[in-house]
Amino acid sequence: MSSLSTQHVLALHDLNVSDINLILDTARSFKEINERPIKKLPTLRGRTIVNFFLEPSTRTRVSFEIAAKRLSADGINFSSSGSATSKGESLIDTAKTLDAMNCDLVIIRHKYAGSPYILTQNMRAPVINGGDGKHQHPTQALLDLYTMREHFGSIEGLKVGIVGDIAHSRVCGSLIEGLSMLGAQVTLIAPPTLLPVAPEVLGYPGGTPVTCTSDLESVLPELDVAYMLRIQLERIEKAPFPSLREYARLFGINTKRMAMMKPDAIIMHPGPVNRGVELSSEAVDTAKNLLLYQVNAGVAVRMALMYLLLGGDADGTVS
Numbered sequence: 001m002s003s004l005s006t007q008h009v010l011a012l013h014d015l016n017v018s019d020i021n022l023i024l025d026t027a028r029s030f031k032e033i034n035e036r037p038i039k040k041l042p043t044l045r046g047r048t049i050v051n052f053f054l055e056p057s058t059r060t061r062v063s064f065e066i067a068a069k070r071l072s073a074d075g076i077n078f079s080s081s082g083s084a085t086s087k088g089e090s091l092i093d094t095a096k097t098l099d100a101m102n103c104d105l106v107i108i109r110h111k112y113a114g115s116p117y118i119l120t121q122n123m124r125a126p127v128i129n130g131g132d133g134k135h136q137h138p139t140q141a142l143l144d145l146y147t148m149r150e151h152f153g154s155i156e157g158l159k160v161g162i163v164g165d166i167a168h169s170r171v172c173g174s175l176i177e178g179l180s181m182l183g184a185q186v187t188l189i190a191p192p193t194l195l196p197v198a199p200e201v202l203g204y205p206g207g208t209p210v211t212c213t214s215d216l217e218s219v220l221p222e223l224d225v226a227y228m229l230r231i232q233l234e235r236i237e238k239a240p241f242p243s244l245r246e247y248a249r250l251f252g253i254n255t256k257r258m259a260m261m262k263p264d265a266i267i268m269h270p271g272p273v274n275r276g277v278e279l280s281s282e283a284v285d286t287a288k289n290l291l292l293y294q295v296n297a298g299v300a301v302r303m304a305l306m307y308l309l310l311g312g313d314a315d316g317t318v319s
Helices: 017-033 059-070 091-100 115-120 138-152 170-181 216-222 244-251 255-260 281-285 291-309
Strands: 048-053 074-079 105-110 127-132 159-163 185-189 210-213 225-228 266-268
Touching: 017 138, 017 170, 017 291, 048 059, 048 091, 059 074, 059 105, 059 127, 059 291, 091 115, 105 115, 115 127, 127 138, 127 291, 138 170, 138 266, 138 291, 159 170, 159 216, 170 185, 185 216, 210 216, 216 255, 255 281, 266 291
Parallel strands: 048 074, 048 105, 105 127, 159 185, 159 225, 185 210, 225 266
Antiparallel strands: none
C-alpha cells in the first residue's frame, strides 16, 4: 500500500519528492471525481475530521470542508469565537480535549507560527497545517504545484517568478521549498523592503538555488509562471513601500506586462486578489490567469491528503 512517509503535514519540507508526487497523482484521480454529477465517495465514512480555524479564512476552510464531505467523513468546524480558546483555554488543553474525543484528523489554521506543532505534541491524530502565521501553508503550495504540473506536464526546469510580499507570506514559505525540491528555477521579485534578510536560504537544501531581483520587467519575458502574492496588509504594521499605487506601477501585472510574457506563460495567485494592486482587472480575467483552476485543484489536493493520511492508497482502498 502506498502511503506518506510522515504522519503530519506541518510544512512542505515534511514531505519528500516521492510524497509530493504521490499526493499530486492521487489528487488527479480525485479531480476527475469532482467533475462527476455525483461527487461523493464512501472512502472515509465514519472518520471524524476537525477544522480548527483560529484565524479568519473562507476559501481554505471551505475547501477542507468540501474535501471531507466528498470523502463521506464527518466534518466538525471550530472557530475562535465558538471554541473554548475564546474563554481562555490554552491551545495545549484544547488539543488534549480533541484527543480525548478520538478525532481522526485535525486541520489547524492559526495566526501564530508553530501552533500546528503544539497539536502534534498533545494528540494522537494526524495534523495538517492550514496556515500558521508567516510560517507555512503546505496545502496551498501542493495545489499550486499540482496546477503547474497539470499545465506544463512537469515542474522540473520551469522558470517561476514569485512576485511581491515575500517577507510576510506563508504561501511563499512552502511554495519556494516545493519548487526548489522539484527542480524549478525560482526567482523572487520584490522591493528590498519586502524581502527577508537572507532570501537565498528559502530554497530546499540540495534543491535548485533561489535568485532575487527588484526589476520585474527584466525577467518577466523569460518566466513560465508569474506567481503574484497578495499584499499582506493585515500582517504589515507599517507598509514598507510608498503606496499601493506605486507598488502596482512597479510590481503589478497589467495589460502591458501580459504582452511581455511568453505566449504559453501563466499567471497564478493564492487569492484573494487585491484588484488593481497585484493584478489589474484585465489580468484577473484573462485566460492566462489560473486562479480559479487553483481553487478547484485545492479540493482535490486536500482530498488526497486526507485520504493518504488516514490510511488510503492509490488503488481506492482504505485500511
